[in-house]
Amino acid sequence: MRFTFLALLVLFTAFSVNAQIKPNKKQQKNATTDSLYIQEFENWQEPDKVLHAEPLYIDLIRDLGARKGEKEWNVGFGVIDNNTYDKYEALVEYEWAPIDRLGLEVELPFSFYAPVAENGKTASNRLNSLKLAAQYTFLVSEKRKTSLAIGYIQEFELTTFDSYGKDDFVKGNIYNPFFIAAKRWGGNFHSLLYTGPAIEQHFADKSFHTSWQINSNLHYMISGTRNFVGLEFNKQFDGAGDFDMTIRPQLRVALAENLLVGIVTGIPISRENQRFSSFVRLIYEPKHKH
Numbered sequence: 001m002r003f004t005f006l007a008l009l010v011l012f013t014a015f016s017v018n019a020q021i022k023p024n025k026k027q028q029k030n031a032t033t034d035s036l037y038i039q040e041f042e043n044w045q046e047p048d049k050v051l052h053a054e055p056l057y058i059d060l061i062r063d064l065g066a067r068k069g070e071k072e073w074n075v076g077f078g079v080i081d082n083n084t085y086d087k088y089e090a091l092v093e094y095e096w097a098p099i100d101r102l103g104l105e106v107e108l109p110f111s112f113y114a115p116v117a118e119n120g121k122t123a124s125n126r127l128n129s130l131k132l133a134a135q136y137t138f139l140v141s142e143k144r145k146t147s148l149a150i151g152y153i154q155e156f157e158l159t160t161f162d163s164y165g166k167d168d169f170v171k172g173n174i175y176n177p178f179f180i181a182a183k184r185w186g187g188n189f190h191s192l193l194y195t196g197p198a199i200e201q202h203f204a205d206k207s208f209h210t211s212w213q214i215n216s217n218l219h220y221m222i223s224g225t226r227n228f229v230g231l232e233f234n235k236q237f238d239g240a241g242d243f244d245m246t247i248r249p250q251l252r253v254a255l256a257e258n259l260l261v262g263i264v265t266g267i268p269i270s271r272e273n274q275r276f277s278s279f280v281r282l283i284y285e286p287k288h289k290h
Contacts, residue, residue: 038187047100048140050147052182053190053219055232056250056262056281060194061135062095062103064147064182070103071096071286078279080266085123088112089279093131101140103151107131124160129174131155145184152177157200168203175199178213190228192217211238226254232264245269246277258285 038051049065062070071094078089093107109128135151155174159167178196185191194215201208219230232248250264259282266277 048142050140050142050145050182050184051221052147052184052192053217053221053228053230053252055192055194055215055217055219055230056252056264057232057248057266057279058194058213058215058234059281060103060149060180061105061133061151062097064149064180065137065140066097066101066103066135068097068100073284073286074281076279076281078264078277080277081275083275085113085115088114101137103135105131105133105135107133124162126160127158129155129157135180147180147182149180150178151180170203172203173201175201188221188223190217190219190221190230192219209238211236226252226260228252243270246274248279252283258287259283260285 045067047065047067049063049067052064054060054063059074062072074091074093074095076089076091076093080087080089088111090110090112091107093105095103095105097103109131110126111123111128112125113123131153132155133151133153135149137147137149139146139148141147153174153176155176156170157172157174159169159171176196176198178194180192180194182190182192194217195213197210197212199208199210214235216233216235217230219228221228229251230249232250233245234248235243235245237243245268247267247269248264249267250262252260252262254260262281262283264279264281266279268274268276
């Protein structure tokens with residue numbers, strides 16, 4: 001829980017970081033700082049691209065309307081407080097756009113466990129999977145400030161660290177097609193829907209299990225900056241009637257032109273074993289040729 005309190009403290013203090021662009025005097029007379037920033041983001045080169053706030057926990061494969069040459073490194077760390085153990089999450093991911101509007105991603109997500117009581121039960125530490133993903137933005141409308149995209153995530157689920165050499169290295173697959181719809185309302189408010197099925201295949205018993213994910217998001221971006229504050233609603237349900245939802249208040253702050261930090265807290269709704277969680281994402285965007 002100390003990590004949660006630290007994250008909340010940073011959430012309230014990080015607004016002091018100001019990453020505003022600096023328009024010249026002529027520009028200042030003709031436009032607001034917010035509209036100038038949007039123009040800087042959307043119109044500096046072709047093809048068209050709409051500025052959208054990207055959720056921090058279930059993030060996108062690449063910006064909607066990605067332009068060829070864009071790339072990004074992400075490093076994340078999180079803590080989930082369960083009844084009998086703490087789960088520590090870590091991830092490393094690289095995403096890039098080989099052509100306009102197509103984003104690709106490779107991610108390595110890790111899980112580590114620690115009991116919170118003397119007889120607490122935990123799972124084994126593991127590299128969860130090798131995660132490969134693609135996302136294509138098939139509609140970009142600057143007039144309607146809307147973007148639509150489809151994508152696919154392929155996960156090869158891996159065995160635990162203590163089973164290396166004793167068990168099959170790949171334990172199963174997760175097939176996850178998804179659809180994204182995003183719209184900016186005016187210059188500051190952003191909404192986004194990310195949804196699709198996750199089909200799990202387990203090699204050991206040759207079974208399949210399907211769940212549906214509906215992730216809805218609402219963000220407010222501070223005028224003239226890349227900073228935002230918002231809410232992410234992660235919902236999951238399956239055919240057996242099991243429904244889970246976690247509300248994730250979040251904040252993103254630009255530390256430099258190409259370096260951002262995102263801070264997320266998780267508030268579970270109707271989860272039997274999970275309590276509060278925290279997550280931090282460090283985002284680095286190497287410069288690319290225009």
